[in-house]
Amino acid sequence: MRFVGLIKQIYDPAEIKPSTQGPDLKLDGVPKILNPFDEFVIEECLQWKEKLGGEVVIITMGDDNAQEVLRTALAMGVDQVYHIMDLAFKGCDTLVTAEALARAIEKIGGADLIVAGKLALGGDTAHIGPQVAAFLDIPLISYVSKVKELSDSDKKIVAERLLEGGKEIVSASLPCLITVVKDINKPRYPSLIGLRKAAKVPIPVFSKADLGMGDIVINEAMVKVSPPPPRQAGEILTGSTEETISKLIENLFSQKVF
């Protein structure tokens, strides 16, 4: 089977200082990391390959630095990586990114199972997985917390997905795209030997032209980024125990906590 993982390098959210002066964040000197959900993507692909055989291919789109996350994936043991990079993609929206990823998957001959993170921290859109599935016209199972069955012969997947207040078991035919939540597995660490070897491997790059994409139309633009409003001070309830409890219950209902 062929497992394709979609991963992304992001600015470390813990190190970003929000700017209130326009749409751009102050990103100078902010370290980049692998999107935390994507460690689980790589691990899920590797575990299923170890069970069923086949190969794991990891694809990312991003600038020069994005190759670091592909090298980390190689060091973890994946078979092949591809890097989508073209100046034409600079500042593009999620629809363009999803199309490029879908085209790349087609270009390498498709996949039986495509795995993406539930979202990338920073943008927090959760668009990519569903959009790639739509471009490829294949089933999508989002928010997967466990792949319960995966069969190459039956071309079938059964997965458990997280809902707001419970879980849902869903089956779909292969090829299929799943987006995974944190803790679906325990990601392995890349070994040092793996890191050393991965640091020197040439990584194939796909440009816009390689993917056969025409003019880029960006439909979505970031207008403003602002920090969340500061938390308001808490209210201290005074009075007898009975009074404060009834006031507390009243407040909880009026603020729709219950």
Place this chain on the structure above:
Amino acid sequence: MDFLLNEEERMMQEMAKNFAEKEVKPVAAKLDETGEFPVELVKKMGELGLMGVNIPEEYGGAALSYVCYAIAIEEIARYCGSTSVIMSVNNSLVCAPLVKFGTEDQKREFLTPLASGKKLGCFGLTEPNAGSDAGGIQTTAVKDGDQYILNGSKIFITNATHADTALIFASTDRSLKHKGISCFIVEKGTPGFSVGKVEHKLGINASGTAELVLQDVRIPASNLLGKEGEGFKIAMYTLDCGRIGIAAQAVGIARGAYEEALKFAKERVQFGKAIAEFQAIQWMLADMATEIDAARLLTRRAAFLKDAGQPFTKESAMSKVYSSEVAMRVTTKAIQIHGGYGYSKEYPVERFFRDAKITEIYEGTSEIQRLVIASNILR
């Protein structure tokens, strides 16, 4: 001159940082409290290649640079002094001399399991009457046919409680003083070889520091590392390398304490504002950050020189004496910034403070480092 890490080094740092945050940080306080040797953690580190970072791949190592090694030690020491010294001893005091002085057979038999983390090593040089004066060791080795018979004891040996393989320095000719010292590979389970008194210490409580006792220990003559009389040379070369590891450990301990102090200073409110807004605290933080940076640069330069095949004895000693003294100054200030909380075991800075002290002592005291530096600049 390039102060930026290359791709391999950045990836190494990211991996070690990630591992340390997820695996070392959660257990560090408990290890300190119980003094339990972190067997499982060391096993995981071995599987990832951290126990043989710059050992050639054909002998089970990861074949990375000494700069990578210093980076990895710093990341581990940022959370746990004990774990970092366990790693440092195996890498630079045991594997490194086996690479440099071992025969092919010795490398296959002893180095490969040590570098791949399947076994753990320790370095037996110090004795009750031979600390800084390593030439004064009293452990003896007498050749008997195709064997050596070792007698004596070693003290303050890191990893001793759990080590599978020990490098033991013993005198094969007392009349020759330091030129009569030889180095032997002794395996756990050899009759007469045992772990003696386990040390109760100020810090690095989980590093398995103990006495090693040798009573008529018979080992094959083929377990002689290098030649007879080369032991002192082997020890000095080994400690030159090891000091870079201890310097990196000191940088990591200092960084761990500094980061805690920085966080605390931003959160702790006194007189209506965060104490980080007071100049008295800001100056302490500024000095801490500057000194840690300087210590790291000295350490990486020493590692870089070793990687480049250049002489590094002086630079290694400079990095060790400076970094270890920075670790003491920084951890002291970190407690001061925390005030009473810093003196409490509820916060990790008192542990960093206790762990820092040993870096001024082991693998050559600060006084010995200054002696090494002086002898290099005066000759």
